[in-house]
Amino acid sequence: MVRKQRIKPMLMASVLTGLAGVVLYYLINSRTFQFYGGIIPRVETDRKVVALTFDDGPTQFTDELIALLEDQQIKATFFLVGQAMKQHPQYTRRLSQAGHELGNHTFSHHRMIFKPYAAMAEEIEKTDNLIRQVTHQNQILFRPPFCKKLIGLPRYLHQHHRLTITWDVEPDSRADLRKSATRLAAYTIEHTRPGSIILLHSMNPTEWSSRQALKELITGLKAKGYSFVTVSQLLQYSR
Numbered sequence: 293m294v295r296k297q298r299i300k301p302m303l304m305a306s307v308l309t310g311l312a313g314v315v316l317y318y319l320i321n322s323r324t325f326q327f328y329g330g331i332i333p334r335v336e337t338d339r340k341v342v343a344l345t346f347d348d349g350p351t352q353f354t355d356e357l358i359a360l361l362e363d364q365q366i367k368a369t370f371f372l373v374g375q376a377m378k379q380h381p382q383y384t385r386r387l388s389q390a391g392h393e394l395g396n397h398t399f400s401h402h403r404m405i406f407k408p409y410a411a412m413a414e415e416i417e418k419t420d421n422l423i424r425q426v427t428h429q430n431q432i433l434f435r436p437p438f439c440k441k442l443i444g445l446p447r448y449l450h451q452h453h454r455l456t457i458t459w460d461v462e463p464d465s466r467a468d469l470r471k472s473a474t475r476l477a478a479y480t481i482e483h484t485r486p487g488s489i490i491l492l493h494s495m496n497p498t499e500w501s502s503r504q505a506l507k508e509l510i511t512g513l514k515a516k517g518y519s520f521v522t523v524s525q526l527l528q529y530s531r
């Protein structure tokens with residue numbers, strides 16, 4: 293009997309710890325919730341407008357992307373990494389000159405959780421400074437690496453009146469879709485809705501299918517009546 297009575301509290305404690313872990317995981321990774329400030333995975337609108345967003349880089353694939361988007365007469369939003377911008381200032385400049393919106397994706401692309409507040413602030417400010425060297429945008433949108441955030445990062449962003457932009461369509465993070473550009477494009481066309489924010493990693497050297505799918509998914513969405521705007525423009529359509 294004594295043994296049984298001890299097992300119960302231990303079992304309860306491990307169930308509670310497990311539950312707390314699940315909740316914490318959800319909070320850290322959520323695309324729709326954070327403790328402070330605005331987080332936007334999609335804009336509520338009936339208009340057929342969407343935003344293409346590219347994370348990471350700039351890389352050696354920048355010019356290829358600029359040319360393709362120019363062919364399609366589309367302006368997109370690029371969430372850039374400070375370290376890569378510092379390495380390739382020419383790519384950052386060209387993206388801005390081509391009329392694309394530049395967003396902040398931190399300096400190091402590390403997970404922004406369980407870090408000192410000052411370190412997070414530095415990650416954001418250093419990257420902002422690099423963006424400001426090439427653009428005159430009146431706001432710089434932010435996207436956390438791997439969508440990871442908990443308390444410190446959202447608090448900093450909120451205190452500085454910054455929006456966190458996530459996404460609602462994420463084709464190239466799925467292993468099954470990454471193997472085929474055609475399937476990746478078809479998935480994107482099927483899952484995009486008015487006001488969608490589409491996340492792609494076409495800048496990354498390994499993401500060949502994401503680059504190959506781009507033209508097909510753009511023309512497919514255009515055929516369904518969609519037009520493409522930057523995230524800042526998309527926010528203006530919010531009901």
Ligand SMILES: [Zn+2]
Pocket residue numbers: 347348397401437438
């Ligand atoms: Zn990233």
